Amino acid sequence: MTTGSVNRAHLVERALEAMGASPLPAPLGPPAPPAAERQPAEPAERPVYAPAARPLAEPRPAIPMAALREAGLAFTVEAKARSKFMEELALVQHQLFRALEPAVGEARAAARRQIIMVTSARRGEGKSFTSLNIAASMASTTARPVLLVDVDGGASSLTARLGLTAERGLMTLAREKDFSRELPLRPTAIERLSFLPHGSATVAEARAANSDTLALAIRSLASALPRHVLVLDTPPALATSDAQSLAAVAGQVVMVVQAESTQRDEVEAALDLVDNCPLLQLLLNRTRLTTNDSFGAHGDYGATEHA
Template sequence: MSIVEKAGANVLKTNFSKKGKKKKEKGKSAERTELDIAKEPETVAVDYKALSANGFFDPADKSSQLALELRAVKRRLLRRIGYLRASGERQAFRTSGKQRNIILVTSTRAGEGKTFTASNLALSLALEDNIETLLIDGDLARPKVRERFGLPAAPGLADCMLDKNLDPETLGWRLKNTTMRILSEGARTERPTDLFNTADSQRFWNDLATADPSRLIIVDAPPVLATTEAVILAKYANEILFVVEANSTPESAVAAAIDELIDVNPNVSIMLNRCQIGAGGAHYGAYEYYGRESGDENPEAEQASTKD
């Protein structure tokens, strides 16, 4: 069975829909028809106990070290994408028609905390800040989001890349009592790079960003040095969170990976993961903007992504 047939077979088992004939007006998700709403993703309960047993964010414990660190990371990120003004006031993730709502989480190698960071960030934004978040598993070779959240295999990102008529808004899961959705990796593919490096892929990310301009899309990406997918995905993203495992990843490898990213998207911020500060230790030790300095926390003028 070909990969496309497999994806099709998969797709038939769950709730999905083809994109309607009626062309969706950009940025007007409120105008979804009743039929569309009937095809909303399934709602699932989150097992926070299982997540926190794996060191994940526990919404019940707002004063934990991780909760405090995530809050600092979120604030910085929201300011960079222009959502939070210095005054703390909120605004949509776009200014004059430009979305800045796709955040790519990547790193140099596997196992440095990309999935941990992307998942925690999405959960924390959705629960604490009540911001609509869509977490996408973009690591097609080593997808881990479903496993972390205890979700079954289902059509997801790869299926959308294989079939441009699939509507991603109807796939995945909505997490109960949160404003968060998950779109998993979907069908297994032999050559993920080929899937992402297409005009359809560009269109997919543009449509996703504009479908709901006030939604934050967090993509758990593959590592930069393993394949070329992360660099391709970086073209479609607005902001890149680059995870560095403190005292582990060799500096020269980090520099090489960041150079590759900055060539396609200068909006790179570094997060030091598993950084030991003081007796208690810390999850995230630093969060520094690395891209070309613009002297501005919201450098939308030098946006490399969706216009390419």
């Protein structure tokens, strides 16, 4: 990622600087030698844990749509009108998909490119809501399967909202370091969308599974599921060290910022902590100001109007 200047006059400058970097880092080293002089290609980098996961022995019950709605799902395929929310979500999804497209000669970065990390500077900015709706939207509009991963695990996390706190999950994988067993993924009522709970853990186990351990588990999970897009609902960057460690293995970071609430210095500090990711994007949440030249200012497209 690009190094930021020490003195930043405006937050916009920091955001543009963060988002202005290329989605993937440029290859380092001298130009490749002629074909006749090239050495045999090095074997692909081995994943941290065994990447092959056996199919689930028995189908796990799908998370019903009612539970997803209760957890904060606002996306719907059968919307009668193209609402402002749906259009804004489509724009966000388009930006994320652009970064998922592979570049020539960068096949080894595929595992990292498929990981989308969603975080915020502090709690209460809507990152879990954003993670859930982004994952549902991507799964509904693409042929690629999407896995929503709860890295947070707090009292108001997606795992808690869905009533899955007692199930195996990410913490279990990080603790066992065994990806040859069946993965504890839960299907959902949305086709191609699955969910990985945070996973129950004692206080001692939670302390043992530090940020670096979680990052290794996420990287191995991506290797075990090469066709999946992973959407990580990550703790706030200023709350734990998880965001900084996971940014090092993620292909892109979505920083959710609550409009008219989060302070500029909080956002800048959070961006500094995750700038080891090649692509940072800001998402302004809960905006209330609408002007004639803003997106969605003229109402829901396709909605029925009454005189």
